[in-house]
Amino acid sequence: MRLLSPAQAQKVAVATMWTLAAITIGILVFIIGYILVLGLPYVTWSFLTEAPRQMGRSGGILPMIVATVAVAGLAVLIAGPVGVATAVYLTEYTREGRLTSFIRFGADCLAGIPSIIFGLFGFVFFTITLGMGLSVISGALTLALMVLPTIIRTAEVAIRAVPYSYREVSYGLGTTRWQMITKVVLPSALPGICTGVVLSVGRSISETAAVMLTAGSAPRMPESMFDSSRTLALHFYILSREGISMTNAYATASVLIISILSLNVIAYWIMNRFMRRVR
Amino acid sequence: MKQDKAIAFALMLIALSAVSGLALITVFIFKEGLPLILKSGAGGFFFSTDWDPKAKQFGIFSMIVGSLVVTAGAMIIGTVFGLGLAIVLTIFCPKALAAILKPLIELLAGIPSVVYGFIGVVTIVPFIRDYFGGPGLSVLATSIVLGVMVLPTVTSISIDALKSVPRSYWEGSIALGATEWQSTHMVMLKAARSGIVAAIILGMGRAVGETMAVIMVCGNTLEIPSTPLDPLRTLTSNIALEMGYATGEHREALFATAVTLFVIIMILNIAALTIARRGIMSNNR
Amino acid sequence: MTDTTKQPKIQVRDVTISYAGKAVLRNLSLDIHPNERLAIIGPANSGKTSLLRCLNRLNDLQYGFSVTGQILLDGRDIYAPNVDVAALRRRVGMVYAVPVPLPWSMYENIVFGLRVTGIRDKATLDERVETSLKSAVLWDEIKDRLHEPAHNLSGGQQQRLCLARVLALHPDVLILDEPCSGLDPISTGKIEDALAELAARHTIILVTNNTKQASRASDRIAFFLMGELVETGPTTQIFTKPNDPRTDDYITGRFG
Numbered sequence: 065m066r067l068l069s070p071a072q073a074q075k076v077a078v079a080t081m082w083t084l085a086a087i088t089i090g091i092l093v094f095i096i097g098y099i100l101v102l103g104l105p106y107v108t109w110s111f112l113t114e115a116p117r118q119m120g121r122s123g124g125i126l127p128m129i130v131a132t133v134a135v136a137g138l139a140v141l142i143a144g145p146v147g148v149a150t151a152v153y154l155t156e157y158t159r160e161g162r163l164t165s166f167i168r169f170g171a172d173c174l175a176g177i178p179s180i181i182f183g184l185f186g187f188v189f190f191t192i193t194l195g196m197g198l199s200v201i202s203g204a205l206t207l208a209l210m211v212l213p214t215i216i217r218t219a220e221v222a223i224r225a226v227p228y229s230y231r232e233v234s235y236g237l238g239t240t241r242w243q244m245i246t247k248v249v250l251p252s253a254l255p256g257i258c259t260g261v262v263l264s265v266g267r268s269i270s271e272t273a274a275v276m277l278t279a280g281s282a283p284r285m286p287e288s289m290f291d292s293s294r295t296l297a298l299h300f301y302i303l304s305r306e307g308i309s310m311t312n313a314y315a316t317a318s319v320l321i322i323s324i325l326s327l328n329v330i331a332y333w334i335m336n337r338f339m340r341r342v343r
Numbered sequence: 344m345k346q347d348k349a350i351a352f353a354l355m356l357i358a359l360s361a362v363s364g365l366a367l368i369t370v371f372i373f374k375e376g377l378p379l380i381l382k383s384g385a386g387g388f389f390f391s392t393d394w395d396p397k398a399k400q401f402g403i404f405s406m407i408v409g410s411l412v413v414t415a416g417a418m419i420i421g422t423v424f425g426l427g428l429a430i431v432l433t434i435f436c437p438k439a440l441a442a443i444l445k446p447l448i449e450l451l452a453g454i455p456s457v458v459y460g461f462i463g464v465v466t467i468v469p470f471i472r473d474y475f476g477g478p479g480l481s482v483l484a485t486s487i488v489l490g491v492m493v494l495p496t497v498t499s500i501s502i503d504a505l506k507s508v509p510r511s512y513w514e515g516s517i518a519l520g521a522t523e524w525q526s527t528h529m530v531m532l533k534a535a536r537s538g539i540v541a542a543i544i545l546g547m548g549r550a551v552g553e554t555m556a557v558i559m560v561c562g563n564t565l566e567i568p569s570t571p572l573d574p575l576r577t578l579t580s581n582i583a584l585e586m587g588y589a590t591g592e593h594r595e596a597l598f599a600t601a602v603t604l605f606v607i608i609m610i611l612n613i614a615a616l617t618i619a620r621r622g623i624m625s626n627n628r
Numbered sequence: 629m630t631d632t633t634k635q636p637k638i639q640v641r642d643v644t645i646s647y648a649g650k651a652v653l654r655n656l657s658l659d660i661h662p663n664e665r666l667a668i669i670g671p672a673n674s675g676k677t678s679l680l681r682c683l684n685r686l687n688d689l690q691y692g693f694s695v696t697g698q699i700l701l702d703g704r705d706i707y708a709p710n711v712d713v714a715a716l717r718r719r720v721g722m723v724y725a726v727p728v729p730l731p732w733s734m735y736e737n738i739v740f741g742l743r744v745t746g747i748r749d750k751a752t753l754d755e756r757v758e759t760s761l762k763s764a765v766l767w768d769e770i771k772d773r774l775h776e777p778a779h780n781l782s783g784g785q786q787q788r789l790c791l792a793r794v795l796a797l798h799p800d801v802l803i804l805d806e807p808c809s810g811l812d813p814i815s816t817g818k819i820e821d822a823l824a825e826l827a828a829r830h831t832i833i834l835v836t837n838n839t840k841q842a843s844r845a846s847d848r849i850a851f852f853l854m855g856e857l858v859e860t861g862p863t864t865q866i867f868t869k870p871n872d873p874r875t876d877d878y879i880t881g882r883f884g
Contacts, residue, residue, distance in 0.1 A: 070522045077524040078435055084427035085436075085444070091491055092451050095462050146360055153354035159691060163355075169616065170362030176545065176612040177368065177605070178552020180579050184586070184601050185368045188375055209364045216361060229728040233790075235686060237741035238718035238797065242350050247744065252731060263453075270455035273554040273583055301457045301555060304464075317458055324453050332446050 096321055103318030106311050112319070116283050120299065121309045125316055127285040131200065131293035134286060135279055136268035138204035139211060144261050146208075147215030148250075154216075155223045156245055175213035182210045183277035191278055201289040203279025207271060211264035218263070222256020222338070223249060255338035259331045266327040269320065272297040296320050372605055376598030388599060394565050394581075396589070401596035403603065405567045409575035410551055410604075412568060413485040413561070417550040420490025422543055425497025429539075432498070433505040434513075434527055445502075452495035460559030463488040468560060477572030480562030485575070488556050493546040500545060504538020505531060541619035548611040552604065554579040578604045635703060637662045637801060637831045638683065643697035645678045647690065652678045653855045656697075660801075665823065665832040667846030667863070669839055671878070674852040676835045680803050683833070684720040685713050701801070718745070721794030725806040727786035729778035734770055734789055737778045741797045756796045764792035765822045784815025791822065801831045808841065820845045839879055843867050851875045 068076065114124030150167065158164055186206030196202045226249050234244040250257075272295075280292030281302065294302075296316055303313035380388050383401055391402025428448065432441045467487055472479030508531055516526035532539065562574020563584060582597050582604075589597050636659035645653040653675030660666050668676045681687045682695055685706065699706050706716055718741065729737055738760060739753045747753060757774065761767040766788040770781070778789055787807055794802065804823075808816040823832055823845050836842050842849055843863060850860040851872075859872045870876045 070525055074522040074524040077527070081427045081431045081435060084424050085431045088424055088428055088451070088494060089444070089447060092447055095454060095458065098462060098466075099458065146357055149354055150358040150361060153351075153358040157351045157354055167358050167362055170359075170365045172616055173609065173612050174361055174365050174368075176548045176552075176608055176615075177365075178548075178554065178579060178608060180552065180554040180582050181368065181372060181601055181605055181608075184375075184582065184598060185371050187586075188371050188598075189367065193371075209368075212361055212364065227728070229724070229726070230730060232686065232689075232724065233728050233730060235689065236684065236717055236722045236724075237744070237793065238714045238716075239741075239744050240714050241347050243744050247740070248730060266453050270453065270457075272455065272457045273579075276583070277586060297455050297457050300455075300461070304457075304461050305559065313461075317461065320455055320458065324455070325450070328446065328450050328453055 096325070099314060099317045099321050103311075103314030103316070103321075106315035107318050111312075111315055115285065116299075116312075119308055120283060120303050120312055122312075125296065125299060125312075125319065127283060128294055128296045128299045128316070129319070131279070131286050132269055132295040132297075134200050134289075135203045135207065135275060135293070135295055136265050138200065138289070139207035139268045140215075140261055140264050142204065142208035143212045143215050143264065147212050147260075148219045148257060150212075150216045151219035151223055152245055152250075154220055156241065156249070171213040171216050174209070175217075177210075179210065179271055179274040180277075182206050183274035185209075186274060186278035197290060198278065198280030198282075198292040199290045200279060200286050200293050203275045203293075203295075204289075206274050206278045207268045210271070210274060211267055214264050214267065215257075215260050218260025219253070219257045222253040222260070225256060226252045255334050259335045259338070262327050262331040262334065266324050266331075269295075269323055269327075270297055271295075272301055276301075296323075369605070372598060372601050375595060376600070376602035379592065379595040379599045380602065383599075389603070392565070392567065396585070396593040396596065399592060401592070401599070403578065403581070403600055405565055406576050406578045406581050406600065407603065408567050409482075409561070410577040410579070410607075412482055412575065413489055413557070413577060414547055414550040416482060416486025416571070417489030417493055418543065418547055420487060421493035421497050421546050421550070424490070425494045425542070425546065426501055426539065428494070428498045429501035429505055429542075430527060430532075433502055434523070434531065448495050448498050451491075452499075456492065456553060456556040457559075459488055459492055460556035463556065463560040471572065475572055477570075478562060478574055480560055480574045481572045482561075482568050482575055483571040485557055485561045485577075486571075488560050489550045489553055492553060492556060493549045496549050497542045497546040500542035501535070501539050504535040504542065507538065508534040537618050537621055541615040544611050544615040544618070548608050548615070551607055551611070552579060554583050558583055578607075634662055636660060636700075637702065638833075639698075639700040639703075640679070641698040641700070643679070643682070643695060643699060645675065645682060645687070645695050646693070648692035651855060653852075656857050658850060658857060658860065660831060660833060662831055663827055663829075664848055665827050665834065665846045666848050666850060667842035668833065668835045668850045668852060669837070669842045669878070670852035670858075672837075673854070675855045676852050677805055679852075680722070680805050680833065680835050683801070683803055684717045684722050686717070686722065688713065718797045719799055720801045720803060721797060721799035723787070723791050723794055723802070723804040723807045725809050727783060727790045727810075729781070729786050729789055732778065733775045734778045734781070735774040737789060738793050738796050741793065745797075757792075760792040760795040761789075763795050763822060763826060764788045765818045766792055782815075784811045784818065787811060787815065788819060788822070791819065795826070799830065801833065802826065803833045803835075805835050806837055807834070809837065816841070839881075851878065853878070 111124040113126055115127055116125060117123035154164055154167060186202055190196045190202040190205050191198055230248050231244055234248045275295050276298050281294045281298055282292040283294045286293035297320060300313055300316040300320060303309055303316060388401060388403060390404050392404045393400040393402040432444055463484055467484045468479035471481060471484055512530050512534055513526055516530040557577050558580040561577060561580055563576045563580055564574045565576060568575040578600050582600050586597055638660040640656055640658040643656045644651055670676055682699060687693045735757060738757045742753060742756060758767060766785060769785060781789060808819055826832060834845060846863050849863050849866040851858045853874060858874055866875060867879060
C-alpha cells in the first residue's frame with residue numbers, strides 16, 4: 065500500500081531537504097550573529113592591546129592574541145614543510161604500493177584521533193618526557209601533529225592537479241626531478257597548498273583541549289617559546305566557564321569568530337583563483 | 344642520480360612522520376594507561392560504575408554509556424541533517440547556490456568547539472530546563488550540540504560519495520520515468536551507500552572524541568543517565584575535567600580512560616576506511 | 629645536404645622497446661647523420677613516438693618500460709650507467725605534439741632551461757631569448773610583449789614558443805613529435821620554414837602523420853609499420869619509387 069504517489073513523495077522530499085538545509089544555515093547564522101551582536105560592542109582598541117587585569121575580569125586580551133598567533137603559527141610552520149614533503153613523496157617519488165597505503169593509513173587514522181588524546185600525548189611526550197614543560201613550543205608541536213593530515217591531504221590534491229605534461233616539459237628541458245618539483249610543480253600547486261595551510265591555522269586557533277594540556281593557561285605575555293601561555297580559545301573557555309566576565313567572554317569569542325571567518329574567506333578566495341587557473 | 348636517490352630517501356623518512364606520530368601516540372597513551380587497566384581488571388575498570396579517585400576506585404562504565412548514548416543521539420541529528428544537506432547540495436540545488444552553501448557548511452566545521460559548547464549553555468540548556476524539566480545540562484542538550492558539530496563531517500564526505508556515482512546512473516533512472524526523489528533514494532543513495540556509511544562512522548568518531556563542547560553542556564555527573572533529560576559524563580569530559588589536578592594512580596586512570604577512547608576511535612576509523620575503500624573499488628568496477 | 633662520410637650523429641642498434649613486456653618497436657637499426665632532417669612516418673601505434681621518447685630518455689619515467697639494444701649519440705651509449713640524463717635531454721631537445729607553455733610569461737618560459745643550468749646573467753639570457761625566438765620565427769610577433777603570460781598566445785604561436793624554449797638550450801639534436809598536428813596551415817608553414825633554417829645547425833628528427841609534411845620538411849624518410857622499420861631512403865626516392873609495396877600503399881593513402 066502506498067501513502068503517497070511518486071509525484072507527491074517527490075514534493076514532500078524536496079520540501080523536507082530544503083527545510084533541513086535552511087535550518088542548518090539558520091544555525092550557522094544564529095551562532096555567528098549571537099556572538100558578534102553580544103561581543104563586538106566590547107571589542108575596543110584597548111581590549112585588543114591591553115593585558116588582562118583581575119584574571120580577565122577587566123582589561124584586554126593582548127597576551128592571548130600573541131600566544132594564539134605564536135602557537136598556531138609555529139604549529140603550521142612545523143607541519144607545513146613536513147606535510148608538503150610527505151605529499152611530494154607520495155605523488156612524485158613512489159608509485160602506489162604497500163608503502164604509500166601504509167603512509168596514507170597513518171595519516172587518515174591520525175586525522176580521526178580526538179584532540180583530547182593529542183593533548184594527553186603532548187602532555188606526557190613533549191612537556192614531561194622531552195622536558196619542554198607547559199609551553200608555547202609543546203602546544204605548537206602537539207597542534208602540528210594534529211593538523212599534519214590536513215596539510216598532507218590538501219597538498220597531495222594540489223600537486224596531483226598540476227598537469228602531467230608540465231613534468232614532461234620540465235624533464236625535456238633538462239631539469240632533474242628535484243628541480244622539476246621545486247621550480248615547476250610546487251609553484252603551480254602553491255595556491256592549493258596555501259588553502260590547506262590557512263585552514264590548518266584556523267583549526268589551530270580553534271583548538272582548546274589539546275593546548276590546555278600542553279601550552280598551559282597562564283594569562284601572561286609569553287616571552288619565549290618555553291613560556292606557558294593561554295590561547296584565545298582557552299581564555300574564552302575559562303572566562304565563560306568560571307563566570308569571570310561575560311562581556312569579556314563574548315568579546316573574546318567575537319575576536320575568535322572573526323579570525324576564523326577571515327581565514328575561511330581567505331582560503332576560499334585562494335582556492336577559487338587556483339581552480340580558475342587550473343582550468 | 345645519486346643526489347636524486349638521497350632526496351628520495353630523505354623525503355621517505357619525512358613521509359613516515361605521520362605514521363611515526365601515530366605510533367608514538369599509541370605507545371605513550373598505552374604505556375601510561377594500560378597498567379591501571381591490568382591492575383583493576385576489566386570488571387573493575389570497564390564494568391564498574393564506581394569512580395572515586397580519593398578512594399582509588401576507577402570504574403568508567405557510566406562514562407562509556409554516557410559517550411555511547413550522546414553519540415547515538417548526535418548521529419540521529421547529524422545523519423538526518425548531514426545527509427539531507429548533501430542531497431540538496433549535489434542533486435536538488437542549482438550550481439550557483441551550492442557554490443555559496445558549501446563554504447558555509449565548511450565554516451560550520453571551523454567554529455571552535457568551545458563556542459558550540461557556550462552557545463549550547465546559553466540557549467539550549469535553559470530552553471530544555473524551562474520547557475522539558477530537569478537541570479537542562481543533559482543527554483538531549485549534548486546530543487543536539489554534538490549533532491550540529493558532526494553535521495559538516497557527514498555532509499562533506501557524503502557529498503564526495505554522491506559525486507563519485509557515475510552520472511549515467513542518474514540519467515538512466517530519470518530516463519526510465521522515475522521522479523527525482525525516486526532516483527535519489529533508489530539509485531543515488533544506493534550507489535553511494537558505502538561512502539555514506541563511512542561518512543556516518545567518521546561522524547561518530549568525531550562525536551565520541553569531542554571534548555570541550557561536551558564538558559560545557561553534559562553536566563558531568565557520575566550516574567548513568569536514565570532519561571534524555573538527565574545529566575551525564577563522557578569519557579572525554581572525564582579526562583579534561585580532572586587532568587588539571589590528577590596525580591599518581593588518578594592520572595593513570597585518566598590515561599586508561601584515554602586508552603578506552605583511543606580503541607573505540609581506532610575501531611571506528613578502520614571500519615570507515617575499509618568501507619570507504621570497498622566502496623571506491625565497487626564504483627570503479 | 630646529408631654528409632654520410634662523417635660518424636653518424638645517432639646510431640640506433642638493434643633496439644627493441646617494450647611496455648609491460650609488450651614490444652612496441654622491434655629490432656630497429658637506424659643511423660641518423662649530422663644536420664640531416666629525418667622524417668619518421670607511419671600509421672598510429674607503429675612505434676614512432678616510442679623511439680623518439682627513447683632518444684632523450686623521456687621513457688625512463690614510464691613505469692614498465694624497457695629498452696634493449698644500443699642507442700649511441702656521437703658514438704656514446706646514452707643508456708650507459710654514468711650518463712647525466714638531464715644534460716642528455718638538453719642536447720636532445722624535444723617538442724611535443726601539444727604545445728605546453730608553463731604558466732609563466734613567454735620570457736620566463738624560454739629562459740627556464742637556462743636558469744636551471746645556472747646561467748643568471750641578464751644580457752646572456754636576453755640574447756638567447758632573442759636568437760631562439762628569431763630561429764623559431766616568432767620574434768617579430770611577440771618581441772614587444774615578452775613578459776605577458778604565455779597562455780595568451782595562439783596555438784601556433786605557443787608551439788613556436790615551445791620550439792624556441794628548446795632552441796635556447798643550443799641542442800645538438802631536435803626531436804619533434806607531430807608538432808603540427810593541432811595547428812592551422814599557416815602556423816604549420818612557419819614551423820616548417822623554421823626547421824629548414826635550423827637544419828644548418830641541428831640534426832632534426834620529425835615524427836609526423838602527415839605525408840605531405842614529410843615530403844616538404846625532410847631530406848630522408850623512415851617508414852615504420854607495426855613496430856618495424858619497413859624502409860628508409862632519401863625523401864624524393866621514397867615518394868617516387870619506394871622499394872617496398874607497403875610504403876607505396878601508405879604514401880598513396882591506401883591504408884593508415
